[in-house]
Amino acid sequence: MSEATTLENLIGKGEDRMPAIGTPSRSPLSYQELRNLASATIVRLNELGIGRGDRVAIVLPNGPEMASAFVTVACAATTAPLNPDYKAEEFEFYLDDLKAKALLVEEGSNSPAVAVAKKLGIAVIELVAGDNTPAGYFTLKGESMGTAAEPGAAGAEDIALILHTSGTTSRPKIVPLSHRNVTASAGNIARSLKLEPADKCLNIMPLFHIHGLIAAVLSSLQAGASVTCTPGFNALKVFGWIADESPSWYTAVPTMHQAILARGGRNADIVSAAKLRFIRSSSASLPPQVMTALEEMWNCPVIEAYGMTEAAHQMAANPLPPAKRIPGSVGIASGPEVAIMSAEGQILTAGETGEIVIRGDNVTTGYENNPKANAEAFTDGWFRTGDQGIMTDEGYVTITGRLKEIINRGGEKISPREVDEILMNHPAVEQVVTFALPHDKLGEDVAAAVVLKEGQTASEAELRDFAAQSLAAFKVPRSITLLDEIPKGATGKLQRIGMAEKLGLV
Known part of the structure; x- marks a missing residue:
């Protein structure tokens, strides 16, 4: 089957009646229902005056509607998920910086984002999740803004997702990711994890972040598998979800893994009965001691991966057994090309320390309206990650630190x-x-x-x-x-x- 280049292609792969998106204690949304929802969402957004290239900020709680809204709204427009916990001043910065045309919130939302949107003249659309409907099903309620300039389904080069970089040392930068970028990344992850339709991911990651959106949701849909969307990470509830949902894997950041590990002894029966094929760790380095303890607890491999927003998440990953995994390493290139570059722009050989650089279909073509940042970030077509690292002659990459954190x-x-x-x-x-x-x-x-x-x-x-x-x-x-x-x-x-x-x- 040909590789998906749009989210509409991507969700077209799953078997009609197979579950796509679920949540604890509700019936799942099937692939056919997800495709129908995408078609209806394209039509409805076009009726409201929103089309390809128009930006829809999404402020929804973690859960199945957030996942389905991201996927289906992106089929028609550009999504910009925002952290629901932001304060009014933060929403004002991001909504203004994004030049959002509309804000999508749940029906009756009391989020400060609503008042901010009205202040900025941004249309508010309400997501209505029906009672007794499958997880992730919704309709949209709002007033028309006129005629959509570019109606219909989005294409491969249209921007599917816009996120801001963390901005720890400077003003956050806007990262536009095309349908080609996000579908390429989803395919890379699905292949590296050997995902199949029988797999079920338990998502505990926030869905305003690249890790949850791509590694948990899109990689699962790319494989025709299912993703169970929880209300968000809760170390006290994870074991219950694992017992009730029987996932084959989950992905998390190291602090979450450590919190789960700390409670493993109190949930020994659930741990011994779990049917996890693997667990995945990304977004920060996982201490080797934690990896070893997790593998002993769950009796399955821990796959450490390396991702960042500008790469639509994954760049490298340790392969599944029986291939070699190296604790402390983020593994081998997983989709894009990965190399080590000197400060002067020369590609270095195995064993030499330098900056990790990448290029491939999953990598953004550049920050928006930021020529200075783009000049610093790209060298001869390679994107400079800002991470210092070293590569073995077998291609295993170890991150030795963030250049700005050294x-x-x-x-x-x-x-x-x-x-x-x-x-x-x-x-x-x-x-x-x-x-x-x-x-x-x-x-x-x-x-x-x-x-x-x-x-x-x-x-x-x-x-x-x-x-x-x-x-x-x-x-x-x-x-x-x-x-x-x-x-x-x-x-x-x-x-x-x-x-x-x-x-x-x-």
């Missing part, structure tokens, strides 16, 4: 991840994030935030002494802060940049 201590360069992994070996340590602490004379020094395991104790001095056994003196954290919980970003990722400020250390 700590420069008086000229000595330190990878925060290296310090993380040493401290994670301490028997009392549950979680670590190492980060740069501003210093008067050195410019930067090394600091770490640490969460201890329940019932365990360790002092700052003890942890520093432990690190000093394995690290050169200049790499040992000068400051270690013990916390009950490390502050995270909206998607559950630990953010090194700005951590010193968040913890009040500067």
Whole structure:
């Protein structure tokens, strides 16, 4: 079967009566029902005056309607999912920056996004989810804005999805991803995981983020498989969902995996009865100690993958057994070409450290209205990821750090991840994030935030002494802060940049 190049093609692959989108305690939406919903959504949006290229911001809670709205609205227009937890000022920035034509919210929504949209003159469309209807089914309610300039189904080069970069160090950049980009990425993931129609993904990722949208939802639909959409991550409920839904896999960020791991002992019966074929980790590095413990708990492989928004998520992944997996490595190229480049733009050989670069059908053609960022990000057709890494002669990539996160201590360069992994070996340590602490004379020094395991104790001095056994003196954290919980970003990722400020250390 030919590769899908639009989301309409992609959902055309599944068997009519097979489940496509589900949720706990409701009947699933079949592939035929999803295709019918897409056709109806295209017609309805065109009636409301929205067509190809028009931007629809989506502010919906996590769940099946968010998944089906993303897929079907993108068949007609450009989707821009936003975090429902944003405050009014944040919604105003993003809705204005996106030049949204409409805002899609659930019926009766009291989100501050609604008032902001009205203030900016942006039309509000309500998603109406019917009672006793399959998971993800909806109709749209709103007033017409006139005639759609470009009606009909979107094409391969039309923009399906717009997301902003995290913007930890500067104004967030707009990343436009075409139908070709997102369907290529979904195909890459489905192939690397060997997804089949019998597979069922349990989605616990937020669906305003590239990881959940592409790795959980679109890869499943690409394979003709199903995805069960939960209301979002809840460590107390995950085991119940696994027991009730019998998924064959789930994908998560490391902080979620660690929270699940911490509760495994209390759910031993569910763990032993689970039928997981594998679990997947992405969006941040998974400590090797956590990978080993997860594999022992679930009795299945953990597949660590490497993704970013500009690549429509996945770039590299460890292959499934019996192929070799390397703990601490993000695996081999999985779809796009992957190489290591010097600061001067030369492609390096195996074993040399440089910047990880990519090119392929899943990679954005460039940031919107940002020629400076594009000039910095692209070299000879390669996209520069901003990650420092190294590749073996077999093509396995290891990320040694974010270039912007590398700590420069008086000229000595330190990878925060290296310090993380040493401290994670301490028997009392549950979680670590190492980060740069501003210093008067050195410019930067090394600091770490640490969460201890329940019932365990360790002092700052003890942890520093432990690190000093394995690290050169200049790499040992000068400051270690013990916390009950490390502050995270909206998607559950630990953010090194700005951590010193968040913890009040500067």
